[in-house]
Amino acid sequence: MYYNEVCGLKLSALGMGNMRLPQKAGKIDYEKAQEIIDLAYESGINYYDTAFRYHSGESEIFIGKALAKYPRESWYLASKLPGHQMHYENGKLGFHGYLSDFQVEKISDIFEMQLEKCGVDYFDFYLLHNLSETSIDFYMNPEVGVVDYLKKQKELGRIRHLGFSSHGSAETIDRFLNAYDCFEFCQIQLNYLDWTLQDAASKYDVITKHGLAVWVMEPVRGGKLAIVDPTTKKEMEARRPGESPARWAFRFLQSLPNAKMILSGMTTLDQLKDNLRTFAYRDAVNEDECAFLLEAAEKLKNLVPCTACRYCTEDCPMSLPIPEIFALYNTKVGDPSFDLKAAFSSFEPEKLPSNCIACGACARICPQRIRIPDMMAMIAEQI
Ligand code: SF4
Numbered sequence: 168m169y170y171n172e173v174c175g176l177k178l179s180a181l182g183m184g185n186m187r188l189p190q191k192a193g194k195i196d197y198e199k200a201q202e203i204i205d206l207a208y209e210s211g212i213n214y215y216d217t218a219f220r221y222h223s224g225e226s227e228i229f230i231g232k233a234l235a236k237y238p239r240e241s242w243y244l245a246s247k248l249p250g251h252q253m254h255y256e257n258g259k260l261g262f263h264g265y266l267s268d269f270q271v272e273k274i275s276d277i278f279e280m281q282l283e284k285c286g287v288d289y290f291d292f293y294l295l296h297n298l299s300e301t302s303i304d305f306y307m308n309p310e311v312g313v314v315d316y317l318k319k320q321k322e323l324g325r326i327r328h329l330g331f332s333s334h335g336s337a338e339t340i341d342r343f344l345n346a347y348d349c350f351e352f353c354q355i356q357l358n359y360l361d362w363t364l365q366d367a368a369s370k371y372d373v374i375t376k377h378g379l380a381v382w383v384m385e386p387v388r389g390g391k392l393a394i395v396d397p398t399t400k401k402e403m404e405a406r407r408p409g410e411s412p413a414r415w416a417f418r419f420l421q422s423l424p425n426a427k428m429i430l431s432g433m434t435t436l437d438q439l440k441d442n443l444r445t446f447a448y449r450d451a452v453n454e455d456e457c458a459f460l461l462e463a464a465e466k467l468k469n470l471v472p473c474t475a476c477r478y479c480t481e482d483c484p485m486s487l488p489i490p491e492i493f494a495l496y497n498t499k500v501g502d503p504s505f506d507l508k509a510a511f512s513s514f515e516p517e518k519l520p521s522n523c524i525a526c527g528a529c530a531r532i533c534p535q536r537i538r539i540p541d542m543m544a545m546i547a548e549q550i
């Protein structure tokens with residue numbers, strides 16, 4: 168494992184994301200997930216990222232327990248405030264989406280709960296979750312006082328480093344950073360496809376311009392960049408025999424000097440082992456390889472940009488398996504001979520996209536801004 172000096176610390180270049188832990192019967196499989204954390208820790212990964220909502224709230228509890236057997240100063244824990252799912256109306260805080268029954272009076276209620284769930288008395292890193300065009304006003308509302316409250320917690324030593332994640336535009340990030348100078352890092356979706364597709368290049372530049380470090384999420388875009396089209400695969404093989412498409416995606420990120428933390432949500436030991444090999448040393452792509460990857464990305468732009476984060480499935484009143492539906496559709500886009508109808512015939516009838524009632528709950532929460540109800544109707548027509 169190689170390390171980056173950032174925020175006055177030596178952080179492993181690869182961080183462990185805790186949004187895609189192995190599951191059993193819809194819950195985190197503690198035994199398998201603990202094996203992953205143990206190997207990650209023993210292999211030198213010292214950064215562990217979670218959030219209030221990951222695994223419907225179970226991720227924070229799991230990771231706190233999983234790390235508790237190791238000395239507290241030997242690992243760094245990051246969690247996030249779910250302000251992107253909150254609103255402030257008539258002097259009251261409220262949640263929307265699947266958390267709408269959840270009641271809190273003050274921001275401190277959430278923060279205290281998170282410390283307790285994780286079993287810690289401070290967070291090494293604490294982020295505002297998904298600063299975007301729809302959440303920025305909440306985060307900046309002086310009556311709610313989110314940033315002031317977090318700055319106070321930092322003074323008290325209950326937060327060591329403050330940051331935020333964002334699926335917003337470069338302009339939104341710039342607006343926020345022009346207003347506050349207390350943040351040290353910003354976590355964005357960054358990979359060779361989103362470099363142009365979601366203009367991650369501009370976000371990277373604006374964050375760097377403000378003097379913050381870039382944290383990377385979705386480095387292989389929820390696995391999409393781990394499987395590439397046959398032509399790209401052949402070209403990859405010719406250039407670097409035996410190198411996996413996922414490793415190419417990570418090497419693209421290793422070429423960005425301000426990408427100080429690369430988070431990967433690893434579900435299996437094999438994924439972790441593969442990533443550990445990639446992060447044994449820095450092996451950045453050269454200019455020519457970078458141009459090749461950006462050209463390869465063009466072919467992926469017709470796919471539905473779903474990262475399988477599953478935020479939408481929690482809010483869907485029809486319990487539709489939205490990411491699985493998009494995965495099948497993407498297979499068809501990549502391979503016109505794929506029989507979409509036959510693939511969907513294995514679905515239970517109530518899980519088919521034709522059951523979508525176009526309520527729009529999913530589209531409101533989707534960080535990729537996919538027009539999910541329209542897509543469901545379009546796919547339903549094809550099967
Ligand atoms: S629009 Fe369709 S897919 Fe989206 S939440 Fe509503 S029913 Fe589910």
Ligand code: SF4
Nearest residue numbers: 473474476477479533
């Ligand atoms: S459709 Fe959007 S919210 Fe749903 S899993 Fe995909 S990226 Fe996540």
